[in-house]
Amino acid sequence: MGALIPCIIAGGAGTRLWPVSREAMPKPFMRLPDGESLLQKTFMRATSLPGVERLLTVTNREVFFRTLDDYRLLNKTHAGLDFILEPFGRNTAPAIAAAALHTARLYGEDAQLLVLPADHLITDTQAFEAAVQAARGLADEGWLVTFGIVPSHAETGFGYIEKGQALSHGGYQVAQFVEKPNAATAQEYLKGGLHLWNAGMFCMRVDAILREFEQHAPDVLEAVNTCLAASHRKDGNREIQLELDSNAFGNAPDISVDYAIMERSQKVAVIPCQLGWSDIGSWQAVRDLSPADANGNQCNGETVLHDVHNCYIDSRKRLVGGVGLDNLIIIDTPDALLIADANRTQDVKYIAQELKRQGHDAYRLHRTVTRPWGTYTVLEEGKRFKIKRIVVRPNASLSLQMHHHRSEHWIVVSGMARVTNGEREFLLDTNESTFIKPGHTHRLVNPGVIDLVMIEVQSGEYLGEDDIVRFTDIYGRVPEPPKA
Amino acid sequence: MGALIPCIIAGGAGTRLWPVSREAMPKPFMRLPDGESLLQKTFMRATSLPGVERLLTVTNREVFFRTLDDYRLLNKTHAGLDFILEPFGRNTAPAIAAAALHTARLYGEDAQLLVLPADHLITDTQAFEAAVQAARGLADEGWLVTFGIVPSHAETGFGYIEKGQALSHGGYQVAQFVEKPNAATAQEYLKGGLHLWNAGMFCMRVDAILREFEQHAPDVLEAVNTCLAASHRKDGNREIQLELDSNAFGNAPDISVDYAIMERSQKVAVIPCQLGWSDIGSWQAVRDLSPADANGNQCNGETVLHDVHNCYIDSRKRLVGGVGLDNLIIIDTPDALLIADANRTQDVKYIAQELKRQGHDAYRLHRTVTRPWGTYTVLEEGKRFKIKRIVVRPNASLSLQMHHHRSEHWIVVSGMARVTNGEREFLLDTNESTFIKPGHTHRLVNPGVIDLVMIEVQSGEYLGEDDIVRFTDIYGRVPEPPKA
Numbered sequence: 008m009g010a011l012i013p014c015i016i017a018g019g020a021g022t023r024l025w026p027v028s029r030e031a032m033p034k035p036f037m038r039l040p041d042g043e044s045l046l047q048k049t050f051m052r053a054t055s056l057p058g059v060e061r062l063l064t065v066t067n068r069e070v071f072f073r074t075l076d077d078y079r080l081l082n083k084t085h086a087g088l089d090f091i092l093e094p095f096g097r098n099t100a101p102a103i104a105a106a107a108l109h110t111a112r113l114y115g116e117d118a119q120l121l122v123l124p125a126d127h128l129i130t131d132t133q134a135f136e137a138a139v140q141a142a143r144g145l146a147d148e149g150w151l152v153t154f155g156i157v158p159s160h161a162e163t164g165f166g167y168i169e170k171g172q173a174l175s176h177g178g179y180q181v182a183q184f185v186e187k188p189n190a191a192t193a194q195e196y197l198k199g200g201l202h203l204w205n206a207g208m209f210c211m212r213v214d215a216i217l218r219e220f221e222q223h224a225p226d227v228l229e230a231v232n233t234c235l236a237a238s239h240r241k242d243g244n245r246e247i248q249l250e251l252d253s254n255a256f257g258n259a260p261d262i263s264v265d266y267a268i269m270e271r272s273q274k275v276a277v278i279p280c281q282l283g284w285s286d287i288g289s290w291q292a293v294r295d296l297s298p299a300d301a302n303g304n305q306c307n308g309e310t311v312l313h314d315v316h317n318c319y320i321d322s323r324k325r326l327v328g329g330v331g332l333d334n335l336i337i338i339d340t341p342d343a344l345l346i347a348d349a350n351r352t353q354d355v356k357y358i359a360q361e362l363k364r365q366g367h368d369a370y371r372l373h374r375t376v377t378r379p380w381g382t383y384t385v386l387e388e389g390k391r392f393k394i395k396r397i398v399v400r401p402n403a404s405l406s407l408q409m410h411h412h413r414s415e416h417w418i419v420v421s422g423m424a425r426v427t428n429g430e431r432e433f434l435l436d437t438n439e440s441t442f443i444k445p446g447h448t449h450r451l452v453n454p455g456v457i458d459l460v461m462i463e464v465q466s467g468e469y470l471g472e473d474d475i476v477r478f479t480d481i482y483g484r485v486p487e488p489p490k491a
Numbered sequence: 492m493g494a495l496i497p498c499i500i501a502g503g504a505g506t507r508l509w510p511v512s513r514e515a516m517p518k519p520f521m522r523l524p525d526g527e528s529l530l531q532k533t534f535m536r537a538t539s540l541p542g543v544e545r546l547l548t549v550t551n552r553e554v555f556f557r558t559l560d561d562y563r564l565l566n567k568t569h570a571g572l573d574f575i576l577e578p579f580g581r582n583t584a585p586a587i588a589a590a591a592l593h594t595a596r597l598y599g600e601d602a603q604l605l606v607l608p609a610d611h612l613i614t615d616t617q618a619f620e621a622a623v624q625a626a627r628g629l630a631d632e633g634w635l636v637t638f639g640i641v642p643s644h645a646e647t648g649f650g651y652i653e654k655g656q657a658l659s660h661g662g663y664q665v666a667q668f669v670e671k672p673n674a675a676t677a678q679e680y681l682k683g684g685l686h687l688w689n690a691g692m693f694c695m696r697v698d699a700i701l702r703e704f705e706q707h708a709p710d711v712l713e714a715v716n717t718c719l720a721a722s723h724r725k726d727g728n729r730e731i732q733l734e735l736d737s738n739a740f741g742n743a744p745d746i747s748v749d750y751a752i753m754e755r756s757q758k759v760a761v762i763p764c765q766l767g768w769s770d771i772g773s774w775q776a777v778r779d780l781s782p783a784d785a786n787g788n789q790c791n792g793e794t795v796l797h798d799v800h801n802c803y804i805d806s807r808k809r810l811v812g813g814v815g816l817d818n819l820i821i822i823d824t825p826d827a828l829l830i831a832d833a834n835r836t837q838d839v840k841y842i843a844q845e846l847k848r849q850g851h852d853a854y855r856l857h858r859t860v861t862r863p864w865g866t867y868t869v870l871e872e873g874k875r876f877k878i879k880r881i882v883v884r885p886n887a888s889l890s891l892q893m894h895h896h897r898s899e900h901w902i903v904v905s906g907m908a909r910v911t912n913g914e915r916e917f918l919l920d921t922n923e924s925t926f927i928k929p930g931h932t933h934r935l936v937n938p939g940v941i942d943l944v945m946i947e948v949q950s951g952e953y954l955g956e957d958d959i960v961r962f963t964d965i966y967g968r969v970p971e972p973p974k975a
C-alpha cells in the first residue's frame with residue numbers, strides 16, 4: 008500500500024461564528040476551551056495516524072504564518088510539512104486536484120490522500136483511526152472513499168450520503184449524494200438507516216482521483232496543472248511551500264469536489280462511522296461541547312447571574328452581569344460583542360454579512376493581527392496616539408522601515424531586542440526603552456530564544472498603517488526592483 | 492426674604508445603574524447622552540435660579556475633587572461654592588442638619604435652604620423656577636416645603652405625599668406621607684388626585700428646620716453640632732470646605748430627614764408641580780429619556796441588529812451584534828457588561844450587591860480612576876507590564892514619589908509636562924518621552940493651560956499600586972510628621 012498523506016484543507020470564513028471567527032482569523036484558528044485550535048486538533052489527529060511521515064496543508068497564503076505557528080506550538084515536529092498556498096479561495100475541487108498532482112509527483116502515484124477539513128472536531132480518535140484504516144483498504148482497491156457519519160438526530164443542516172451495495176472493509180458503494188433535506192425527510196433518513204451525514208472527508212489513491220478528474224472535470228485538472236507549472240516552490244529543511252500563481256489559479260473553476268467528482272463518479276464508497284464528529288457550524292454547536300451547570304448555563308469567564316438560565320456566556324476579559332435571561336448566546340471579544348437567541352445561531356451569518364457589506368474592520372480583523380514575525384495588538388487608539396503590544400517570535404525580524412509622520416517609543420517588557428535606529432544598532436533589554444524619530448530608518452529583531460514582548464507607543468499627527476516605507480524584508484514584502 | 496442657598500445633596504451609590512454607576516463613581520456623575528452628568532444638570536438648575544450667589548454641596552469627601560471638576564467644566568463660576576464633606580454616608584437627616592447649621596452661621600437665620608438631590612433629572616426648568624418661587628413664599632411663612640410631583644402613572648416605586656388643607660402660593664398643608672403603595676393603591680392615588688410623588692426636594696428657612704430638629708430629632712442636631720465644632724474648615728478664594736470629623740460624625744444617627752422630621756412635624760407643606768421629573772432610578776428610567784427607532788430600539792454606539800426589537804443598547808467603545816432579541820437592556824463598559832430583561836431592571840441591584848459581597852473591583856471602581864490632579868485609566872495589564880493613560884489638569888501636580896520595584900516610561904501625547912526625575916528637572920513636550928528608574932524620586936506637573944495627556948508604561952517584577960513612597964503632595968495625601 009502506498010504512503011498515507013493527510014491533506015488538511017482550510018476552507019470558508021466561518022461567518023456563523025462571528026465575532027470569534029473573522030476573515031483574517033477564520034474558523035480553523037478558533038480556540039476551544041482547552042486552548043487548542045480546531046486546526047491544531049486536526050493536525051494532531053492527522054499526524055498521530057500510523058505511518059504518517061508528511062502532512063500536506065492547502066490554505067490561503069494570508070494565513071500561512073499563522074498556520075505554521077499553530078503547528079509549531081504543538082511541538083510535534085516529526086512530520087515533514089508540505090504547503091500549497093492559494094492566493095484566494097477556489098472551493099474544494101481545485102484544492103484537491105492540486106493536492107493530488109503534488110502528491111503524485113513527490114510521493115508516487117500509489118500514495119493515498121486523506122482529505123481532512125481543518126475546522127471540524129472529532130472526539131473519538133480511536134474510531135477515527137479505525138475508519139481511516141478501513142478507508143485505506145477500500146482506497147487501495149481504487150475507490151474514492153467518503154466518511155459517512157451515522158446520524159444521531161434528524162439534522163437538516165447537512166448533506167447526506169445514501170448507502171448502496173456492501174463492499175469489503177465494512178464499506179458500501181455510494182448509491183447517491185443527497186442535498187440538505189427538510190425536517191420530514193431528515194426524520195425518514197434517521198429511521199431508514201440508509202443515510203449518513205457527509206463529513207467532507209475523503210481517502211483515495213492519487214492515481215484514482217486524478218483519473219476521475221480527467222473523466223469528469225478535465226477543465227479543473229488542466230487549469231490546476233497549468234497553475235502548478237507557473238507556481239513558485241520553496242524548499243526548507245522539513246518544509247515545502249508551493250505558492251500558487253494567482254493569474255493561473257484564477258482560471259480554475261470555482262467548484263466543489265462533491266459536485267465536480269463525487270456525485271458523478273461510479274467509484275465512490277462510504278465508510279459508516281461514529282467519531283464524535285461535529286462541524287462546529289454555529290455557536291449552538293460550540294455550546295454542545297461543554298456541560299451545563301444546574302441552571303443550564305455554560306460560562307467561560309467571570310459572571311454574576313441573577314435568574315439566568317440556559318445561556319452560553321464566553322467572556323474571557325470582562326465581567327458579565329446578567330438579570331432575568333433565558334436561552335441566549337453571549338460572546339464577548341475585545342472589540343465586538345454578540346448577543347443572540349440560542350435558537351437563532353444560524354442567523355449570526357447575517358451580522359457578518361452586513362459587516363462585510365459595510366467594509367467594517369470587525370468583519371475582517373481582530374484587535375490582534377498576525378504577521379510573519381509574530382503578532383501585534385492595538386491596545387488603544389486616541390487622538391495623536393496609538394498603543395500596540397508587539398510580540399516578535401525568536402529569530403524573527405520586522406522589516407527595515409521608516410515613517411514620515413509618527414514617532415515610536417519602544418519599551419521591552421519581556422525578552423531582548425536588537426534595534427536599528429538610524430545609524431545606531433544596539434541591544435535593548437527587558438525594562439529598557441528607545442525612541443524612534445520620524446524619518447529615521449529602524450528595524451527590530453528578536454535575537455533571543457524566547458518571545459520578545461514590547462509596548463509601542465506611536466505619537467504624531469497621522470498614525471495610519473500606510474505611513475510606512477519598507478526597505479528590506481525577510482518575508483518578501485518588498486517588491487524586487489526590476490532587472491536592469 | 493432671606494438669601495436662597497441651594498444645597499445639593501449627593502446620596503446613595505445607585506446600585507441599580509451598575510455597571511455605569513459604581514461606589515467610586517456614583518450615580519450623580521453618570522453622564523447622560525448629551526454628555527452632562529446628573530450632578531452638572533442639578534448644579535445648572537440650582538445656580539440658574541434668580542438671586543443665587545452661593546451654592547452648598549454636601550457629599551462624600553472621596554468624590555470632592557470629582558465634584559469640583561464637574562462644576563468647573565461648566566465654566567459657571569459666578570456662584571461661590573460651599574462644601575460639607577462627609578467621611579461616610581449617614582443618610583439625609585444629619586446632612587441637612589449640617590447644611591442648616593452651616594447656612595445659619597454664615598448666611599443668617601432667615602436664609603432659605605433649597606435641598607436638591609444630586610442625581611435627579613428635571614427637564615422643565617421654567618416649571619421648576621416657578622415651583623421654587625412658590626415654595627419660597629411658603630417657606631418665608633415658616634413652612635417646611637416639599638415638592639410633590641403630579642403622578643403620570645400608578646407608580647409603586649415611590650413614596651407619596653397626601654395633600655391636606657390649601658395654603659397660599661398654590662401650596663397645601665401635608666396631610667400625611669405614605670410609603671410605597673401596592674399596585675391597586677397606586678391606581679387609587681392616581682384617580683383620587685390627592686396624592687403626589689415625594690421628590691425628596693425641600694425648601695425651608697434655616698431657623699424653621701433647626702426648630703423642628705430641636706423638637707423632633709435633638710440627638711441628630713446635637714451630634715452634628717458637636718461634629719461641626721470638631722471639623723476642619725478651609726477657606727479658598729470663592730470656596731469654603733468643611734471637612735467633617737469622622738469620629739464625631741459617626742455619632743450622628745443614620746436616619747432620613749423624612750423619617751426624623753417631615754413625618755412628625757405639623758409645619759410641612761407641599762407644592763404640587765409637573766417638572767418633567769425623573770429619579771433615574773433604573774436603566775428602564777434612563778431608557779425613557781430617549782426616543783426609540785421603528786423597531787423600538789435605542790442604541791448609543793455602533794450596532795448591527797438582525798430581528799432585534801425593544802432593546803436599549805449602550806456601548807460606546809465596542810460593536811454590538813444582536814440576533815433575535817426582544818426587550819433587553821445591554822450596557823457595555825470597558826471592564827463589565829450588563830445584560831438584563833428590561834422588565835427586571837430593578838433587580839440589577841442584586842448584581843451590584845453580589846459584587847460588593849465578593850469585594851470585587853467592578854463594584855467599586857471603573858477602569859478610569861479620578862485623582863485630585865486628574866484621572867488615570869488602566870489600558871492594559873499583563874505579566875511584567877501595566878499601561879495607563881494619565882490626564883493631568885492644568886496647573887495640577889502628582890506627588891513627589893518613588894517606586895522600589897518598577898520603572899516608568901512616560902510619553903507625552905498632548906500638552907506639556909514638567910518632570911522631576913532624580914536630580915534633574917526638565918520640560919517634556921508632546922511626542923517626547925522619559926524613563927524613570929526604580930528608586931528614583933520623580934514628580935509630574937502640568938505647567939500649561941490645556942490638559943496634559945500622557946501614556947505611562949510600567950514595567951518590572953511587581954506593579955501593585957502600593958509600591959509608592961510619597962514625599963510631598965499638594966493635596967494633603969502625605970501625613971504630616973509628628974511635631975517635635
